[in-house]
Amino acid sequence: MTIQTEEELVNSFVNYTHEKNNKSTILYREVQTGYGRPDVLHIEYNENVLNKRKMSYHGPLSTLAAHMMTYLAERRWVSMEKVSKQFDIKNGKLLIILEDLLSRGLIVKNEHLIKSKPRNEILAIKRLGVYEAKLYQWKEAINQAERNLWFTNDSYILMPIKRGKLKNNIYNECKSRGIGVGFFNEETGLDILLKPVRSGVINTPFLWTINEELWKEQLYEYN
Structure with missing residues (x-):
């Protein structure tokens, strides 16, 4: 046909x-x-990676949180003050976003320092x-x-x-x-x-947004 x-x-x-x-x-x-x-x-x-986090879907990742993951994924430990200045947000808003990322298991926090977990554990x-x-x-x-x-x-x-x-x-x-x-x-x-001249994913907010949506698909399989 x-x-x-x-x-x-x-x-x-x-x-x-x-x-x-x-x-x-x-x-x-x-x-x-x-x-x-x-x-x-x-x-x-x-x-x-999905199986380790199969029950940790917390809804869509916010735009700001996705940008923050893109930023953190390229760095080691970063101070909360530096992140706050980078995204021009107040400490209260920053804490809300960090709490979301912590609850998803995407980052770790040590007092005033934060960093992304290794990509092979979360991406x-x-x-x-x-x-x-x-x-x-x-x-x-x-x-x-x-x-x-x-x-x-x-x-x-x-x-x-x-x-x-x-x-x-x-x-x-x-x-x-x-x-x-x-x-x-x-x-x-x-x-x-x-084939394209290059292959592989690129660290962007879209990557982290779609990555979190995979857990919604996985939840449907387990329910």
């Missing part, structure tokens, strides 16, 4: 990915990243694969995929199979932008023509 619409392309790709991948993956559609809504977000995660996400799907408008798909590089290195365009000069043009443009190319067909599945 020939794919007629972008919705059919996304639906077929999501169904295919669900069937091909193990249970340590989650797919979201049109997630608000803070700068657009990519068609598909494919998350690969570490089950061991379950191993990979954020993001796909922008188009049937024909490949230049628009490339522009969208390039914008997603702010929160992940694994950014792809997703299209039905292309051939000849058009295929080469898409390949060359994506290579110059550092993004990947995936051609999809319902019969043959996903063909990765080009």
Whole structure:
């Protein structure tokens, strides 16, 4: 069957990915990243990290808390005074946020000093694969995929199979932008023509926001 619409392309790709991948993956559609809504977000995660914290979902992480985790994840011990100045917030507001992060098991506190726990203990996400799907408008798909590089290195365009000069043009443009190319067909599945120039997650507020949402998904499995 020939794919007629972008919705059919996304639906077929999501169904295919669900069937091909193990249970340590989650797919979201049109997630608000803070700068657009990519068609598909494919998350690969570490089950061991999830299992250790499987009952610690405390609701969505606030925007300020997500930014604070991004800040702390790059540092060792930091004084509360320095964090307060960094985010221009009063001590009372800071204490509320820190209490939330402590209750989630994301940070440790020693008197007036705080730091993030090691990432391998609290960050379950191993990979954020993001796909922008188009049937024909490949230049628009490339522009969208390039914008997603702010929160992940694994950014792809997703299209039905292309051939000849058009295929080469898409390949060359994506290579110059550092993004990947995936051609999809319902019969043959996903063909990765080009991988992104880099791979791996990037420390951003979006990473920590999505990371905490994984525990909600895990709670649904255990209930």
